Amino acid sequence: MSKSTDAINKKLVMEATKQSFIKLNPIIMIKNPVMFVVEVGTIIVLLILCMPSYFHTEGAFGYNLAVLLILLFTILFANFAESLAEGRGKAQSESLKKTKQETLAKLMLKDGDIKSVSSSSLRKGDIVLVETSDIIPGDGEIIDGLASIDESAITGESAPVIKEAGGDFSSVTGGTRVISDWIKVKIQADPGESFLDKMIALVEGAKRQKTPNEIALNILLITLTIIFLIVVVTLYPIAQYVGVTLSISTLVALLVCLIPTTIGGLLSAIGIAGMDRVTRFNVLAMSGKAVEAAGDINTIILDKTGTITFGNRMASNFIPVENTSMEDLAQAAVLSSIQDDTPEGKSVIQLMKKLNITPQSIPIENASFIEFKAETRMSGLNLATGEKIRKGSIDAIKNWVLTQGGQIPKDLDDKSNQIASKGGTPLAVAKGNQILGLIYLKDTVKPGMKERFAELRKMGIKTIMCTGDNPITAKTIAEEAGVDDFIAESMPEDKICVIKDEQKQGKLVAMTGDGTNDAPALAQADVGLAMNSGTIAAKEAANMVDLDSDPTKIIEVVSIGKQLLMTRGALTTFSIANDIAKYFAIIPAMFTIAIPKMEILNIMKLTSPTSAILSALIFNAIIIPLLIPLAMKGVKYIPMKASKLLSRNLMIYGVGGILVPFIGIKVIDMIISLIL
Numbered sequence: 001m002s003k004s005t006d007a008i009n010k011k012l013v014m015e016a017t018k019q020s021f022i023k024l025n026p027i028i029m030i031k032n033p034v035m036f037v038v039e040v041g042t043i044i045v046l047l048i049l050c051m052p053s054y055f056h057t058e059g060a061f062g063y064n065l066a067v068l069l070i071l072l073f074t075i076l077f078a079n080f081a082e083s084l085a086e087g088r089g090k091a092q093s094e095s096l097k098k099t100k101q102e103t104l105a106k107l108m109l110k111d112g113d114i115k116s117v118s119s120s121s122l123r124k125g126d127i128v129l130v131e132t133s134d135i136i137p138g139d140g141e142i143i144d145g146l147a148s149i150d151e152s153a154i155t156g157e158s159a160p161v162i163k164e165a166g167g168d169f170s171s172v173t174g175g176t177r178v179i180s181d182w183i184k185v186k187i188q189a190d191p192g193e194s195f196l197d198k199m200i201a202l203v204e205g206a207k208r209q210k211t212p213n214e215i216a217l218n219i220l221l222i223t224l225t226i227i228f229l230i231v232v233v234t235l236y237p238i239a240q241y242v243g244v245t246l247s248i249s250t251l252v253a254l255l256v257c258l259i260p261t262t263i264g265g266l267l268s269a270i271g272i273a274g275m276d277r278v279t280r281f282n283v284l285a286m287s288g289k290a291v292e293a294a295g296d297i298n299t300i301i302l303d304k305t306g307t308i309t310f311g312n313r314m315a316s317n318f319i320p321v322e323n324t325s326m327e328d329l330a331q332a333a334v335l336s337s338i339q340d341d342t343p344e345g346k347s348v349i350q351l352m353k354k355l356n357i358t359p360q361s362i363p364i365e366n367a368s369f370i371e372f373k374a375e376t377r378m379s380g381l382n383l384a385t386g387e388k389i390r391k392g393s394i395d396a397i398k399n400w401v402l403t404q405g406g407q408i409p410k411d412l413d414d415k416s417n418q419i420a421s422k423g424g425t426p427l428a429v430a431k432g433n434q435i436l437g438l439i440y441l442k443d444t445v446k447p448g449m450k451e452r453f454a455e456l457r458k459m460g461i462k463t464i465m466c467t468g469d470n471p472i473t474a475k476t477i478a479e480e481a482g483v484d485d486f487i488a489e490s491m492p493e494d495k496i497c498v499i500k501d502e503q504k505q506g507k508l509v510a511m512t513g514d515g516t517n518d519a520p521a522l523a524q525a526d527v528g529l530a531m532n533s534g535t536i537a538a539k540e541a542a543n544m545v546d547l548d549s550d551p552t553k554i555i556e557v558v559s560i561g562k563q564l565l566m567t568r569g570a571l572t573t574f575s576i577a578n579d580i581a582k583y584f585a586i587i588p589a590m591f592t593i594a595i596p597k598m599e600i601l602n603i604m605k606l607t608s609p610t611s612a613i614l615s616a617l618i619f620n621a622i623i624i625p626l627l628i629p630l631a632m633k634g635v636k637y638i639p640m641k642a643s644k645l646l647s648r649n650l651m652i653y654g655v656g657g658i659l660v661p662f663i664g665i666k667v668i669d670m671i672i673s674l675i676l
C-alpha cells in the first residue's frame with residue numbers, strides 16, 4: 001500500500017470514529033431498531049451505575065461499569081461500520097467533484113453569433129460549440145460534427161472515443177474533453193441534473209433508500225428483538241419464583257447478547273459497500289434496489305448491434321441484383337443516404353467515395369426525406385419528380401416493392417442470405433417498384449463474448465439476443481457470441497413483450513441496450529443497463545449505466561448483486577447461530593447457584609457467572625469490528641446453482657456461527673480469569 005492511500009485510510013478511519021460518536025444521537029439511532037434497543041439498555045445500566053443506592057446495587061459497581069462500557073462499545077462499533085462505508089463513498093465523490101469544474105461554454109445564439117457563458121448557466125435545449133481542447137460544458141447530444149473525445153475523467157479509460165451526430169453514438173457527457181475537431185452539442189440537462197451530479201449524489205449515499213430486501217430483513221430483525229425482549233422481561237418473575245433475583249444489568253446483557261446485533265450493526269454497511277463495489281466497476285447504479293435485483297436475475301435480454309457487436313455497421317460493398325448495373329445501384333444507395341444521419345447511412349457515402357463514384361447531379365432541393373425508423377426499417381427520399389428511393393431491411397423493402405406492384409428479383413434471397421450467413425446486415429435498395437441490389441453492412445462481434453456468456457450459463461442465467469435484424473444474421477451472430485436464444489426482426493415493443501413474458505413467469509429480467517429504441521425495454525426490465533456510448537434516452541430509461549459500454553459488465557453487476565444478497569444472508573445466519581453459544585454461556589451462569597440441576601447446561605465450564613456474562617457480552621461486541629472487512633468486501637461469489645450455494649453458505653456461516661462463539665467466549669473467559 002502506498003503512503004498516500006495510507007494517509008487516505010487514516011483520514012477515513014478518523015472521520016468514521018468521529019461519526020461513530022455523532023451517530024449516538026438517539027434520533028439517528030432509532031433508524032436502526034436493533035442497535036436502538038442496545039442504546040436504551042446502555043442508558044438503563046448508566047442510571048443504575050449513577051444511582052446505586054436507589055437500585056440497591058452498591059456492591060456491583062465494577063460489574064455494572066464493565067457491562068456499561070462493553071455495551072457502549074457495541075454501539076460504537078456498529079456506528080463505525082456504517083460511517084466507514086459512508087466515508088469511502090464520500091472520498092469517491094470528492095474526486096468526481098473535481099471533474100465537475102466550472103467551464104466556459106461557447107453558446108450559439110439564434111443569429112449565428114457565439115457568446116461565451118459559464119457552463120452553469122446552460123439550460124436544456126441550448127446549443128454550444130465545442131472545439132479542440134475545450135471541455136464539454138454539459139450533458140447533451142451531438143447535432144453536428146464529429147470529434148474524438150477524451151472521456152477519462154468519467155470512465156478512467158484513456159483511449160479517446162469518436163462521437164458524431166446521428167445514431168447511437170451521439171451522446172456526450174459534461175466534464176469530458178474534445179481532443180480533436182469540433183462538435184455542436186444540444187444540452188440535455190438543466191444544472192444540477194447532469195450525469196455527474198447524479199453520480200456524486202449517488203456515491204455520497206445522500207439519497208440512499210432502504211431496498212425491499214433490506215426492509216424485509218429489518219422486519220425480521222425487529223421481530224426477533226421483540227421476541228427476545230419478551231423472553232428476557234418474563235424471565236425476571238420466573239427467576240424470582242425459583243428464588244433467584246436477577247440484576248437488571250445482567251438482564252440487559254442477556255438481551256443484548258440474544259438480539260441480532262451482529263447483523264443489525266453491519267446491515268447498512270453491507271448495502272453501502274455493495275453500491276460502492278458496483279461504482280468501482282465503472283457502473284453507475286441509480287438505486288440499491290437495482291443492484292439487489294441483479295443478484296436474483298434469471299434472464300438477460302441483449303440487443304445485438306452496439307451491444308454484442310461493436311455496432312459500427314459499415315457499408316463494405318454494393319451488390320447489384322439481376323440486370324442492374326453497379327453504377328445504378330450505387331447512385332440509388334447514395335441518394336437514399338444523403339440525409340440519413342445514422343452511422344449506416346454515413347458509411348454508404350464513405351463507401352461511395354472509396355469506390356470513386358461521382359454522385360449524379362439530381363436536384364434534391366424539393367425532395368422529401370424519409371428518416372430511418374426502427375419500426376419501418378427503411379430510410380430514403382421522395383424526389384420532386386415523383387420518384388421514390390428507399391433502402392432498408394430485406395423484408396421491409398420487399399413489402400414496399402410488392403405493394404407498388406413490383407417483382408422480387410430471383411437472385412435477391414441468395415445474395416442477401418450470403419451476407420447474413422457471414423453475420424453481416426444486408427440492406428436492399430429500391431427505386432420505385434424495382435429492387436436494384438444490396439448494401440453489405442459489416443459488423444464484428446466484440447471479443448470474449450462466448451466465454452462470458454458461458455459464465456452466465458454457469459450462474460443459471462439465460463441469455464436472449466433481441467435484434468431488429470433478419471433471422472439469418474441474427475442466427476449467425478447468436479452462434480458466434482454463444483447466447484442461449486435469439487429473437488430476430490423484433491420491434492421495440494417486441495423487446496418489451498419478451499421481458500413482460502419472462503416477468504409473468506415470475507422471473508427477474510435484465511436488459512442491456514444502447515439505442516433510443518431500447519429505452520422502453522430498458523425501463524420495463526428489473527435491471528436496465530445502458531451503454532454509456534448509447535443515446536441519452538437509453539441512459540435515462542435504464543437504472544444502471546456502464547461507463548465502459550461493455551454489455552457483459554452485467555456479469556459483474558450480477559455477481560455483485562449476488563454477493564450483496566449472500567453477504568447479508570451469511571451474516572444474518574451467523575448472527576442468529578451465535579445465540580446458541582451465548583445462551584449456554586449465560587443461562588447456567590444465571591441459575592446454577594440457585595438451581596444446581598442447571599449444571600448439566602454448563603457445558604462451557606466458564607470460570608464464574610460474572611466472567612461468563614462479561615465474556616459473552618465482549619464476544620458479542622468485538623465480533624462486529626471483526627466482521628467489518630467481510631461486510632465491506634462481501635462474501636466471495638463462485639458461479640454455481642443457487643441451491644448449492646445456499647447449502648454451502650449454511651454450512652460455513654451456520655455451523656461456523658455456532659462453533660466460533662464457543663471458542664471465542666471460552667478464550668475471553670480464560671483471559672478475564674487471568675486478569676481478575
Ligand SMILES: Nc1ncnc2c1ncn2[C@@H]1O[C@H](COP(=O)(O)OP(=O)(O)OP(=O)(O)O)[C@@H](O)[C@H]1O
Nearest residue numbers: 303304305344372374377378379392393467468469
Ligand atoms: N440507416 C438505415 N436505413 C435503412 N435501414 C436500416 C438502417 N439502419 C438499419 N436498418 C435496417 O433496420 C433494421 C433494424 O435496425 P435497428 O438498428 O433498429 O435494429 P435494432 O432493433 O437496434 O437491433 P440491434 O439489436 O441489432 O441493435 C436493421 O437490421 C437494418 O436491416
Ligand SMILES: [K+]
Nearest residue numbers: 256257259261
Ligand atoms: K447479539
Ligand SMILES: [Mg+2]
Nearest residue numbers: 303305306515
Ligand atoms: Mg440497436
